[in-house]
Amino acid sequence: MSHQIRTPAANVRGLGASRAGTGHYIRQRVSALALLVLVPWFVISGLLAMKGGFASAHDWLAHPLNAIVVILTLGAAFYHMRLGMQVVIEDYIAKTSTRQALLVLNTFFAIGVFAATALSVLNIWISAS
C-alpha cells in the first residue's frame, strides 16, 4: 500500500480521474494541427478581403471554397477553445457548483457562437449562389 500515490480515502471515495483525459488530450492536439494550417489562411485571406470594404468582405464569404474553409476554421477554433477553457476552469475553480456551471456555459458559448457564425457564412454563400 505504501507504493500507492492515492490515499485509501481517495480510493474509497472513487473520485479522481474520470477516464476522459486521453480523449481530451488527443482532440486538443488534432484540432491544433488543423488550426496550424487554417488560421494563417484565415487571417491573411480575411484581412485582405476586408480591406476592400463590405462588398469585398461579402464576396469573400460568398465564394464556396472560402465559405467552406471559413466554416472549417470556425469549427476547429471553437472546438479547440472549448477544450482549452475546460482545462482552465477545472484547474482554477475549486467549488463544484461554480465549476460545473462554468463548464456548461463554456460548452454553450462555444457551440452557440460556432452555430451563429457558421450559419451566417452559410447564409451569405447560399443567398449569393
Added chain:
Amino acid sequence: MASTPDTGQRPLSPHVSIWRWHATMAASIAHRVSGVALYIGSALIAALIISIAMGPDAYETVLGLVLSIPGRIVLLGFTGALSYHFANGIRHLIWDGPGTGFSPGVASMVSIFNFLFATLATLGIWALAYYA
C-alpha cells in the same frame, strides 16, 4: 484525530511563489493567458462575420467599433495573443509528437524565440492591414 497514514508519501508540488522566474515558465503562463484572451476575443471575430450576413449597415457599425482607438488596442492584443499562441502551440505539438526540445537550454531558447516570433508576426499582420 483520524488521519490517513499514507499522506506523508504523496508527492507535493513546491509552492508557485518559491520558483525563480525563467523563460519557460513565462512561456507556459503566456500560452494559457493568450488562450483565454483569444477565447474572449473570438466574440469580436464572430461579431464581424455575423454583421457581414446582416448587411452593410451592421457591418459598418461593427467595423467602426473594431477600428475605434479602444477597438484597435483590443485588436492589437488579439493579434499578439494569436501570434504567440500559434508559435508556442507548434512547440507544444513538437513536445507531444516527436518528443524533442525538452532540454532546459533548448526549451528556454525556443521560449524566447516564440516571444520574438509573436512580436514580428503581430507587426506583420498590422503591416498587411495598413499597407497591403
